[in-house]
Amino acid sequence: MKLRSIFAVIACSLPLTALAEVGSGAKKFAQLGHLLDTPTEVRLASGAPGPDYWQQRADYKIDVTIDDTRQHLTGRETITYYNQSPHSLKYIWLQVDQNRFRPDSDDMLTKTAPNFEKYPYSSMAGLLYRMEFQGGVNNFKITDAEGNALPFTENKTMVRIDLPQPLKAGEQFVFNVAWDHAIVDATKFARGGYEFFEKNGNYIYEIAQWFPRVAAYTDYEGWNNKQFLGNGEFTLELGDYEVAITVPADHIVAATGVLQNAEDVLSRKQLKRYEEAQSADELMFIVTPEEAAQREQGSTSVESTWVFKAENVRDFAFASSRKFIWDAQSTPSGDKNVMAMSFYPNEAEPLWSQYSTASIVHTMEVYSRYTFEYPYPVSISVNGPVGGMEYPMITFNAPRPYDDGTYWDVSQKDHRESWSRSKYGLISVIIHEVGHNYFPMIVNSDERQWTWMDEGMNTFLQYIAEQEWEENYPSRRGPPENMTEYMTSGNVVPIMTNSESILQFGNNAYGKPATALNILRESIMGRELFDYAFAEFANRWKFKRPTPADFFRSMEDASAVDLDWFWRGWFYGTDYVDVAISDITQFTVDSRDPEVEKAWQKAKDDELEPTLSDQRNENLERLVDKYPALNDFYNDYDDYTVTPWDYAQYEKTLKALSDKEKALLAMDKHFYTVTFDNLGGLVTPLPLRISYADGATEEMQIPAEIWRRNAEQVTKLFVSEREITAIEIDPYRSTADADVYNNSWPRKVKTSRFRLHMDSSKPNHMRRDEKTNWEKKDK
Ligand SMILES: [Zn+2]
Numbered sequence: 001m002k003l004r005s006i007f008a009v010i011a012c013s014l015p016l017t018a019l020a021e022v023g024s025g026a027k028k029f030a031q032l033g034h035l036l037d038t039p040t041e042v043r044l045a046s047g048a049p050g051p052d053y054w055q056q057r058a059d060y061k062i063d064v065t066i067d068d069t070r071q072h073l074t075g076r077e078t079i080t081y082y083n084q085s086p087h088s089l090k091y092i093w094l095q096v097d098q099n100r101f102r103p104d105s106d107d108m109l110t111k112t113a114p115n116f117e118k119y120p121y122s123s124m125a126g127l128l129y130r131m132e133f134q135g136g137v138n139n140f141k142i143t144d145a146e147g148n149a150l151p152f153t154e155n156k157t158m159v160r161i162d163l164p165q166p167l168k169a170g171e172q173f174v175f176n177v178a179w180d181h182a183i184v185d186a187t188k189f190a191r192g193g194y195e196f197f198e199k200n201g202n203y204i205y206e207i208a209q210w211f212p213r214v215a216a217y218t219d220y221e222g223w224n225n226k227q228f229l230g231n232g233e234f235t236l237e238l239g240d241y242e243v244a245i246t247v248p249a250d251h252i253v254a255a256t257g258v259l260q261n262a263e264d265v266l267s268r269k270q271l272k273r274y275e276e277a278q279s280a281d282e283l284m285f286i287v288t289p290e291e292a293a294q295r296e297q298g299s300t301s302v303e304s305t306w307v308f309k310a311e312n313v314r315d316f317a318f319a320s321s322r323k324f325i326w327d328a329q330s331t332p333s334g335d336k337n338v339m340a341m342s343f344y345p346n347e348a349e350p351l352w353s354q355y356s357t358a359s360i361v362h363t364m365e366v367y368s369r370y371t372f373e374y375p376y377p378v379s380i381s382v383n384g385p386v387g388g389m390e391y392p393m394i395t396f397n398a399p400r401p402y403d404d405g406t407y408w409d410v411s412q413k414d415h416r417e418s419w420s421r422s423k424y425g426l427i428s429v430i431i432h433e434v435g436h437n438y439f440p441m442i443v444n445s446d447e448r449q450w451t452w453m454d455e456g457m458n459t460f461l462q463y464i465a466e467q468e469w470e471e472n473y474p475s476r477r478g479p480p481e482n483m484t485e486y487m488t489s490g491n492v493v494p495i496m497t498n499s500e501s502i503l504q505f506g507n508n509a510y511g512k513p514a515t516a517l518n519i520l521r522e523s524i525m526g527r528e529l530f531d532y533a534f535a536e537f538a539n540r541w542k543f544k545r546p547t548p549a550d551f552f553r554s555m556e557d558a559s560a561v562d563l564d565w566f567w568r569g570w571f572y573g574t575d576y577v578d579v580a581i582s583d584i585t586q587f588t589v590d591s592r593d594p595e596v597e598k599a600w601q602k603a604k605d606d607e608l609e610p611t612l613s614d615q616r617n618e619n620l621e622r623l624v625d626k627y628p629a630l631n632d633f634y635n636d637y638d639d640y641t642v643t644p645w646d647y648a649q650y651e652k653t654l655k656a657l658s659d660k661e662k663a664l665l666a667m668d669k670h671f672y673t674v675t676f677d678n679l680g681g682l683v684t685p686l687p688l689r690i691s692y693a694d695g696a697t698e699e700m701q702i703p704a705e706i707w708r709r710n711a712e713q714v715t716k717l718f719v720s721e722r723e724i725t726a727i728e729i730d731p732y733r734s735t736a737d738a739d740v741y742n743n744s745w746p747r748k749v750k751t752s753r754f755r756l757h758m759d760s761s762k763p764n765h766m767r768r769d770e771k772t773n774w775e776k777k778d779k
Contacts, residue, residue, distance in 0.1 A: 024711040028683050029565045035572065036549040042219045047553025048540045055545055057082040058214045058239040065246040065303075066183075066205055066320055071194050074180040075211055078145075081173045085217060088166045092173070093217075093225045094152075094159040097209035098181045100228050101135020101190075106156055107230045126188040133188075137179040137212070145174040157228040158215065177212050186385035192317065192396070195385035197345070202296050204321040204345065204384040205247075206396045209234075213315070216446075220547055226448050232499035233447035233454075236314040238543060242307070247320045249302040250295055252287055254326075254343040254380050255318035256393045257310030265306050270326075277328035278339065283357055286341075287326040293346050296323045310392065312375075312543060314444055317391035319343060319382040327353055331361045334373040338364065344383035348400045351407050351426055356381045356397070359430035366465040367438050370531065371538035379437065381430050387420075388429040390436030397433055399426035424474055431465045432458060443541045450548055451499040452571075456513025463514060476511075480736035483507070483515040487576035488680075488738045495571045496548065515736060516570040523685055523734045524704070525561050533558035565683055565704060575681030577735050580742035581727060582713075583675035591665055592653050594646035602640040672718040674727060679742070683707040684735050690718070691726040699731075 039045035041052040062077040083089055100107045108130065114123065142150045142161055153160045167173050183205065186193030192208030216224040216235040224235040242260075245253055253265070262274050266286075273286045287295075299322070310316060323345035330337045342356035360381055364374045376393045386396035399420050401407035407421050419425040438461070440447055440454035447454055463478025476482065486492070486507040493503050495513050502508045521530035537546070537554040546554075552567045569575060591597060610618075624630045654662065676686065686702040706714050718724065729743040737743060741750050 023709070025683075025707050025709040028569065028711045029705070029708045030568070031564045032552065032567060032572075035568075036552065037220060037547060039553075040219075043547070043550055045553065046557040047537070047550045047555070048557070049544055049550075052086075053544065054084050054086065054219065056084055056214075056217050056237050058237045060211070060213075060239060060241045060243070060316070062211055062241070062243045062316070063246070064207075064211070064243065066207070066248075068203060068248050068251075068299075071183040071203065072180060073183055073207065073210060076176065076178045077211055078174060078176050079214060081167070081175070081214055083167045083169060083171050083173070085219075086169050088168050089163070089217070090166050091163055092161045092167075092175075093215035093223045094161060094177070094212045095215050095225075095228065095234075096137055096140075096154075096157055096159055096179075096212050097228050097234075099136045099154075099157045100230060101130075101133060101181075101184050103131060103134065105136070106227055110229065129185060129188045133182070133184060135182055135184055137181045139178065139180050141176075141178040143176045145176075147176070150175060155227075158225045159212065179212065181210075183207070191386060191389045193385065197296075197323065197347075200296050201299075202321065202323050204319065204323055206317070206319045206382060206384040206386050206389075208315075208317040208386075208389065208391060208396070211316070213237075216545075218446075218545060221446070221449075224446065224448065228448075229500050231502070231505065232449070232451070234315065235446045235448045236444070238312055238314050238444065241310045241313060241316045243310075243316055243318070244305050244307045245318055245320065246303050246305045248300050248322065249304040250298060250300045250322045251304075251320045252322070252324040252326055252343065253306040253318060253320045254324070254341065254382050254394060255306070255308040256313055256316045256391055257308035258377050260307040260309055261305075265304050274328075277341075278330060279337065280328065280330050283327055283329045283353070285325065285327050285353075287324060289325050289346055289349060289353070292323060292325040296345075298322070310376075313392035314441060315391050317394050317396075319384060319394070319396070321345065321384075323347075325349070325353070327357055329357050329361060331364065333364060333368065333375075336377070338374055338376070339378045340364070340380075341378060342381045342383075347403075348383040350405060351399070351401050351423060352383055355423055355426055356383070356430060359427050360434050362469060363431045363434040363465055366468055367435055367461055370461055370464065371438050371443075371535055372542055374437065375442065375542075376437070379434055381434065388433050390433040390441065392437065392441045395430065395433030395436070397426065397429045399429055427469060428462065428466060428476070431469075432462045435462050435465070438538065442543060443538055444543065444545050446545065446547070447499070449498060450496075451502065451505075451509035452495045452513040453546070453548060453551065455509045456495070456517065459510045459514035460517040463518060477514050478518050479733075480515055480519055481733045483511055483736050484576065484738040486511060487574075487736065488578075492574045494574055512570070516566075519735060520555075520563070520566060523687065523701075524563075524566065525555075525559055529559040529561060530555075562705075565708075569682045573682065576738050577682045577684045578678075578680030578738040578742070579684060579686065579729055580677045580679055580739070581674060581729060581745040582677040583673075583715075584724075584727070584745055585673045586724075587671040587673070589665060589667060589669070592650055594642045594650055598640045598642055598646070668721065670720050670723055672720070672724055673715050674718060674745075675713060675715045676729070677713050678707060678711055680738055681711075683711055684737075687730050687732065687734060689728045689731045690724055691728075692720070693723040693725050696722070 037043065041050040042054070044050040059080040060077055062075060064073060064075040066073055081092055099105060114127065142152050144150055151162045161175065163173065184190045184193035186206060187195055192206050192210065195204045214237055216237055218224060226232065241257060243255065245255065247253060262271055266274055270286055273284065277284055277286055324343045325346065326341065326343050328339055328341040331340050340357050340360040342352060344352040344356065360379050364379060368374050378393050380394040382394065382396050383398065383400060384396055385398065387398045389396045402421055407423055408418060435458045436454060439445065439457045445453035459477050463475050466473040466475045486504060491503050493501065493508065495508060521527055533555045536558040537551055540554060541550065552563070556563050624635065683704050685704045686706065688700050688702065690698045702716065706716065727745045730737050741748060
């Protein structure tokens with residue numbers, strides 16, 4: 001039984017929540033311990049790379065030709081593989097991602113049936129196309145440096161090359177690979193491929209995952225040769241690239257790296273502009289919209305070869321088309337200049353020349369502030385068929401206006417329905433994809449295992465960059481309240497789930513981790529501690545390979561904030577945040593003075609209204625009225641009369657007290673015990689706003705550690721000279737609390753609106769044909 005007041009003993013039933021599991025807090029606050037990899041001298045317990053840290057390296061020299069008449073790619077590459085591990089390697093694994101496009105690939109065979117209710121035309125077209133497309137590599141040849149064939153074994157998207165003798169620690173191995181493959185139609189949901197334009201019969205190529213790449217060999221996983229099933233992206237080694245790209249001579253090519261032979265492939269006019277653009281601090285065209293429009297009406301059988309070099313990148317992608325407009329602007333990054341460039345067809349105008357390169361520049365400026373200076377010489381955004389995809393120095397971004405050039409549609413009830421054609425859709429996707437240069441292109445996390453490590457961190461910084469673009473920028477991910485519907489949906493797996501098994505991909509790997517980091521920054525660590533630790537993590541691991549443990553540990557190591565409970569709840573669990581104020585009791589001190597206390601008790605009892613029976617019995621003739629002889633002392637006695645015995649007790653009490661103790665009896669303070677119920681299960685800090693009877697308000701934040709003993713229900717004491725009139729949890733919606741209506745005491749009235757509809761849509765049950773029509777319409 002709980003006392004509502006130390007004077008009035010009012011029986012109350014045991015609240016259900018009092019059954020809270022004893023020690024539930026210990027589980028939620030247990031250190032992650034064995035959930036994290038055991039620290040080594042390669043990866044330290046602090047979350048930093050250790051003195052024994054190592055990673056492999058692979059350099060590539062590639063010749064590639066795009067056949068524009070039959071959408072086919074032919075390549076030859078020389079790979080120099082550096083074994084920088086302390087181990088001897090018997091074989092090298094290659095990733096051949098194009099094999100995913102074979103009709104009998106694991107990706108295709110393990111696809112489960114789509115939901116045919118409300119199945120879009122585009123999905124049906126894509127489904128049939130993918131079933132028929134003859135993708136995958138052909139004419140695969142692997143030779144050593146001298147041209148001798150090397151034995152290899154193909155296992156779906158992975159190929160094992162058996163080395164003539166083991167490659168010892170510190171040694172390098174040079175080998176050649178030749179192959180060709182059909183280029184996929186990227187409008188049918190691929191990360192790279194072609195887009196066909198009926199008018200003038202032109203193509204835009206966005207070429208990615210196109211060359212066999214060495215699989216990563218790491219200290220934490222050995223060979224990372226988990227098959228490519230489509231969702232889990234890439235785990236790659238860093239290295240230097242020299243790539244010669246042969247395309248029709250009237251194409252413009254954009255690629256990872258710096259163009260080496262501009263004088264061979266550009267017209268004199270373009271070359272002059274290209275050189276001018278190297279130091280242009282305002283946007284300028286290298287190929288103008290008019291020139292692109294002119295060019296796309298022709299074609300040629302002559303070829304030209306564009307040569308690019310890129311240092312310290314983990315991948316290489318490129319785009320090619322005769323439709324490309326090319327704009328550029330030079331922007332400082334540290335003591336060097338970066339060329340921000342965009343390539344897009346006239347169909348992308350007027351949106352692209354206004355927003356694309358500006359978005360690149362903005363992204364680099366914001367992200368660099370939170371991590372490290374952008375280290376590469378170029379940063380590119382290309383418009384084509386791929387929705388949004390990132391590669392080192394180059395990104396593919398699909399948003400494009402409607403055919404009439406407009407890029408908003410007020411006839412859509414929700415601007416998100418036209419999001420992909422809006423300027424915000426474009427700016428957001430460019431910020432996101434350019435942002436991926438930081439995570440995972442430079443902070444080289446393992447995408448095939450942990451999608452959140454690059455998508456979540458990147459989406460978190462994307463939110464910051466969006467909010468720096470303009471006030472009230474319509475960010476979709478980042479604000480805590482946008483995540484509560486997902487977190488309470490039930491169809492949820494932990495963030496720490498392998499990429500291929502994630503449910504609700506975007507919410508799990510992008511939205512929730514971005515929200516978690518935002519809450520960590522704003523509500524738990526504060527901006528100063530968070531920003532320092534986050535930048536420390538990024539700098540520790542740039543051009544290296546962090547695991548989740550390295551991130552979790554670095555954030556604590558650099559901040560002195562114990563966050564194991566946070567990682568456990570947000571990253572390893574599926575609970576959501578919902579805290580309710582379930583009970584408040586006000587206490588004041590019993591003065592022991594019978595005059596004061598009996599008066600207090602009388603006032604309290606007088607507050608009680610007479611019961612219905614008492615009211616109705618008021619004029620009842622009682623027995624003692626009829627027979628007054630039945631009255632005695634008790635009939636006249638007032639319970640609230642202060643008696644000599646009361647005085648004697650009071651004096652006795654006072655006598656036993658010191659002056660300090662007497663002062664405590666006399667104090668005029670209010671003690672409030674406030675009970676919080678954790679209904680969502682996720683432990684969370686409690687930002688509070690307290691309102692007082694004099695109209696003042698006070699804000700404070702209780703750290704999440706309040707839940708460390710009992711994670712289901714806690715009672716907190718508040719002491720005040722003033723009377724509290726209201727308490728509210730999370731007034732600024734900063735904790736992703738799923739039900740805000742139980743956050744207030746006293747409770748607020750829920751407000752909502754409903755809409756009345758015309759009666760005419762009711763079926764007439766007398767007429768069967770009408771009923772049938774109605775049923776159809778309402779489906
Ligand atoms: Zn992404």
